[in-house]
Amino acid sequence: MPAITGDEYIKRIDTLQSNIWYDGERITGKLSEHRAFAGVMKSQAALYDLQHQKENMTFTCEKSGTGIGVSYLIPRSVEDVKKRREMIQEWATHNGGFMGRSPDYMNTVLTSFAASLDLLEGEKKTFPKKLRDFYEYARENDLSFTHTFISPQSNRSKLAFLDDEVTNARIVEKRDDGLVIRGAKLLATQGGITDEVIVYSNPGTAEEDQSYLFSIPTDTKGLTFVCRRSFVESDTPLSSRFDEMDTVVLFEDVVVPWERVFIYENVRAVTSLYKEGKFIPFTVHQIVSRQVIKAEFVLGVAQSMVDMINIGEYDHVQGKIAEIMRGVESLKALLYKGEGGGTLDEGGVYIPDPIPLYVAVSEFQAFYPRCMEIVQQLGASGMITLPSERDFSSDVGENLTFYLKGYEKNGKEKVALFRLAWDMAMSGFGTRQMHYERFFFGDPVKLAQNLYQMCPTERAKNRVEQFLQERS
Ligand SMILES: Cc1cc2nc3c(=O)[nH]c(=O)nc-3n(C[C@H](O)[C@H](O)[C@H](O)COP(=O)(O)OP(=O)(O)OC[C@H]3O[C@@H](n4cnc5c(N)ncnc54)[C@H](O)[C@@H]3O)c2cc1C
Known part of the structure; x- marks a missing residue:
């Protein structure tokens, strides 16, 4: 499938029926019709439509021959980087730059991982080929992503590792069907309004059970997004259209299938992908x-x-x-x-x-x-x-x-x-x-x-x- 349209985006997210909580209640019905999400989802949909309305928003994939959004392009020259910038700025102009997490942000992150796979070669408990395949799958299906990297703020002391009550999402079991994750992570901007969530360790993580990189669909069983208060108000030119929700993400024994696990229990690999890669x-x-x-x-x-x-x-x-x-x-x-x-x-x-x-x-x-x-x-x-x-x-x-x-x-x-x-x-x-x-x-x-x-x-x-x- 080539670069998607706005309608396709809205339909995909509405179909997910993910577990999203707003002001004490689970959201049921179409997310795109909820007051807190309607404006921003419409704005996001307009970005996908722009891929079809403007020049140079897509490139032809050598492998599949389809038109792919330029934010998934791995640059091979300075011209490619300029092409990326022009596409990013076309999208940003549409929202005045107020949508910090328009899909190009996370598409870029995933693209950077796919361009850095050499760092994982030979590293234990890493799966560079699966990461490459996943990037191609995301690119071909124009998937949208939120991400959550940061641990809850319960204890930021240098001695926090002595704390017995770990709140950060961690690996609690390794099963035949995948890794089991329990705990919380913050702060997923656009949580709930994307196809997938990429979960990555905090930069600087020292604990093996909290070092991982994986991606799961937003509607995965056991995954909960808890929203902050919405800033949408009537009569407002910005908040009514661009309020990207921020969410806390809870993992209640979420099973991450092995094909979606790219790194686990390897502090060095997660750190080098962040610091030394692209x-x-x-x-x-x-x-x-x-x-x-x-x-x-x-x-x-x-x-x-x-x-x-x-x-x-x-x-x-x-x-x-x-x-x-x-x-x-x-x-x-x-x-x-x-x-x-x-x-x-x-x-x-x-x-x-x-x-x-x-x-x-x-x-x-x-x-x-x-x-x-x-x-x-x-x-x-x-x-x-x-x-x-x-x-x-x-x-x-x-x-x-x-x-x-x-x-x-x-x-x-x-x-x-x-x-x-x-x-x-x-x-x-x-x-x-x-x-x-x-x-x-x-x-x-x-x-x-x-x-x-x-x-x-x-x-x-x-x-x-x-x-x-x-x-x-
Ligand atoms: C609006 C918003 C949207 C965000 N969206 C996302 C998202 O989509 N995905 C995501 O993963 N994250 C997101 N974040 C999280 C963001 O990455 C963090 O806020 C940022 O990394 C800072 O971490 P923290 O908030 O945990 O602050 P903390 O690390 O808790 O810092 C709190 C204070 O303590 C000080 N401090 C803490 N540790 C140290 C130290 N070791 N040395 C010196 N000083 C220290 C800091 O300087 C700061 O003043 C978002 C944040 C905001 C505000």
Whole structure:
């Protein structure tokens, strides 16, 4: 089957009838009709439709001859990486970059695993061929994925391994029909609205029974998704369409069939696949491609607010907009440097330079919340004076249209723009977006540690050495 359409996506997820809990009740009926999921599933479906409506969203698979979504493409050249970026940005433009977990994210992760199988050759309790076959199956069927990597937050001390009450999902039995998994994992964004869930150990896991990589269908017996509160509100331009649900995932003796187990009880293999394989370079390239689009959207909202209330003459306002511009241009520069500075590995896979891309992701953790602060500062009371659409259609509507007017725009137009700004920077959805950009790829402290380890400093040190020698 080639790249799917939106209708096919919706039908597949509705048919699953997975075990999803929302506000104390199991969801029954069609998920695509539930208030918390309808908007985001429709947006996701539109992305699948774009694969058929726009140029260069698919490539022809050498093996099957079918048209496959480009996010499943293993890049063999810099042109391939650019092709990937263009496809990712086409999707991101559709949602302003607010869907961090549009399917290209996890398709990229799975593609990175498939391009790193050499790391598993000869490693005990790993199944590189099965992983390769699964990637091809996912690619041919255009599967969608959520993922859950992180252990519950019950004890983050360095001595947590002494804790007897393990909450993290772990292997409790090995049977003829598969691994038995018991425990919990977080935080599966889009949990329940994808075909499959990829379950992987935390980076840094030290316990064998908690080291694994597998994928199972979302409707697997014993698997439960527990949702947070929905941020969907009526009248909201973003949350009503792009609120990707986040879920805690519970494993009640879930049996993972052996054909879906790719690694188990091998700490070294899970760590090297994460750290030494293509996971980081491919994934950070996908992330920064999306973040550029999101940053440009934020710039568009901020400048529109400036124009709407005519504050562009003030120095500090120009300074704030310039701050966003600097961020946008820096992100783009880092993205292109990462793309162009890549290398071909022995297997002919083109790997973007992860360092500028990793720097971009790390910078975005602080840049994005700062942008939201700027939007709040520019908007001031306009972020609060937001009567509803119904108010505008009521008897007070005429007064509101006049008294809430902006510069050369009527009150309805001004409120529509400022409601967007509020949804982006102050609503539950907006606050979650800030939290997402800060944490989804790891907490800022760990990202800084990783960068410290990744970034070579030899050249800089040698220059200093040379400088000192020349002076002596
Ligand atoms: C909106 C959102 C969506 C997400 N979606 C997903 C998803 O789809 N799939 C998924 O797998 N994960 C997801 N995550 C989880 C994300 O990967 C984690 O939030 C991130 O890795 C940080 O881990 P944590 O939340 O457990 O924080 P913790 O590790 O518990 O950190 C809490 C605090 O303690 C500090 N701390 C903890 N340990 C140490 C240490 N060893 N040294 C120094 N300081 C430490 C941290 O710096 C931080 O300040 C999501 C997170 C968010 C917020």
